[in-house]
Amino acid sequence: VVSALDEIAWLFNLRGADVSYNPVFYAFAVITEDTATLCVDLDKITGELRQEISKAISFAPYEALHEVLSRCDRHRPMLLDPATTSAAIHQKLQELDIPMLLENSPLPAWKAIKNASELQGMREAHVRDGVAMVRFFAWLERALASGRLDELSVADKLGEMRQQGQSYRGPSFGTISAYGPHGALPHYSSTKESNVPLQVPGIYLVDSGGQYDDGTTDITRTVALGTPSAYQKKIYTLVLKGHLNLKNSEFLAGTTGYQLDILARQPLWNASINYAHGTGHGVGAALCVHEGPFSVSLRKNLTPLEEGHVLSIEPGCYLVGEFGVRIENLAAVVRKRQTAFGDFLGFDDLTLCPYDRNLIDLTLVNAAEVAQINTYHERVHETLAPYLEGGDLEFLRRATAPLTL
């Protein structure tokens, strides 16, 4: 019996709109060796779709779960994941005398490995998302002069920019639009009461994402409004170094995010700075923006990273009362090379959006890091330029111009 809505959506390759930010639908699924029954509000399944998939699966009303269970074979144990299954289902199976296996669902691990079309969709969604981000930052630069921007109005504008892209369904989570000291609160959510104007000079952090028919995005950028201080540049550069260090690492197959986490923290730890959140989480393909079963974190998680995983790489630094910096890209785990020592994996960027060149302290980066930034920016420019024009294209050209030491 499957209760987790993202597992059901993935297993049946269906999406819905019953839950904000997550393209899932209320349902239960009962899978046996030769049947698959989806308990769902039948009004939500259009005739055409129902015809197509009812060749392979059966439908039952959402309320009919207990009925479906009562038709199950009493000699075959039913797998339940205690983390996602309600006590009511457990009780019902007990009543029906159906034996149970209480174990982790195998679905999250399967779902986490994206197939070729899921990866393709994620890449395409990220091109449109990158176009929206660049148009947003180009607009922000121009609009700052008006002096009338605030956290909420700017977040709305970013939503508008995404809306102009194809197949956009809405945000993948509540936008974190944080100016100055608000950026030091990693999970800040701007409200009418907390909303503040964006002023020059200052640091602005925006963590946001979109749900598209073909993919899910999650990106954080931190930018300087006006000229940043040397201290702000130093902090940003340390975070960027951690971000690049993990993103460009190669690792032996079988390595976990728990082991790799230190790569993103090391430049910060060397400066006696830490961030009190994970470095990365799994992201669904046109599904939930947070998913497992792996993570990149100081918290013990022994699930290795595998080819086809999609995850975020998002170190940060939060200075209470001052400002916050976080830099987040989504990346796919890819196979880099096979050697006599084993297979080596690495990351390939999905997110396409410039880092803030104005916040990079060139005395703190080495030639390899400059090359990594330039290579990434070249790719961002090459991919997004065909979709931009006028001032937006000019902004992209400036934002991705090569850095030299």
Ligand SMILES: [Mn+2]
């Ligand atoms: Mn994230």
